[in-house]
Amino acid sequence: MSLANAAAVLHWLKRDRRDVAVGELSTAMGWPKSSSSRLLKDMARLGLLERDEATRRYRAGLLMLELGRQYSAGEPLLEAADAELQEITRQTGYSTGISMLDGTDIVVLRSRPGTHPLRVVTPPGTRGPAAANSTGRVLLARLPDDEIRRRFTPFPAPPRPNAPGDVADLMARVQKARVLGFDESNDESLAGLCGISVAIGEQSHGLGYAPYIAFSAAQLEPGERRRLAAMLVDMAARLSERFGDVRPAPPLQRRAHG
Incomplete structure (x- = not known):
């Protein structure tokens, strides 16, 4: 997983987007769909994102929330x-x-x-x-x-x-x-x-x-x-x-x- 690509996903999500699907990310970033899918899965595995199994969409994970609390605590x-x-x-x-x-x-x-x-x-x-x-x-x-x-x-x-x-x-x-x-x-x-x-x-x-x-x-x-x-x-x-x-x-x- 590229750190720069993971950061790009997080920056994209913070702009008034609650979640994202593989196809949306692929279109927005100009990345191959297979690469987008692999990146989102890796980010979910590491706690940066979490996946809604019903919708197959990804949103910010619990780790990001915990880091946000620590930022200002x-x-x-x-x-x-x-x-x-x-x-x-x-x-x-x-x-x-x-x-x-x-x-x-x-x-x-x-x-x-x-x-x-x-x-x-x-x-x-x-x-x-x-x-x-x-x-x-x-x-x-x-x-x-x-x-x-x-x-x-x-x-x-x-x-x-x-x-x-x-x-x-x-x-x-x-x-x-x-x-x-x-x-x-x-x-x-x-x-x-x-x-x-x-x-x-x-x-x-x-x-x-x-x-x-x-x-x-x-x-x-x-x-x-x-x-x-x-x-x-x-x-x-x-x-x-x-x-x-x-x-x-x-x-x-x-x-x-x-």
Whole structure:
């Protein structure tokens, strides 16, 4: 089994695909059907994939799930942010979570459901477009402008009408996030889904993480949204002082929303 080919399969699966059949993989990759079948069987034997005997389709195996849990387990900054979000969920009843940036996507690392009837739940491992999520934009805001433009050229098709329509629109929203110290998305990646996010990180951790509060578009008035944004900005300030974030939220904006 070629390690490069196995990695190519995993990268292909992570792009909004839950499973794959031998013929689909062969067509997508341009590989012979026999080679595709052999590779999938080898990956299943090693625990990278598992096969549904009824459908004969392959999906990510238990080993990948275990590795995903280990990837973020025990990091002090992540655990501290998760503890703060647990308290925010307790106080407000809204769903919270933490995402990280991967290229032009965001990936959910932690997710906690709220207690409101209209609760928003995004399971860990879920991927989404960074340009159309507040979590993605606050993390992109920590990159140089040239790097953002490079990643989003060509610009992907917006998933919803409210999402950024081109690089210029994305850059304007990223710059706003830099000024405010937080970002808000509204019906951009999924219908009716809204979120407010901040970015946290350590000098040794690169871009870091994006803690967020998620809710339905029908749930919150502007005043309540400002209150939630202030809670996240204050949380980011506390964590940046504790862990030495080199790019904390702007102090003037923290006072303005406090």
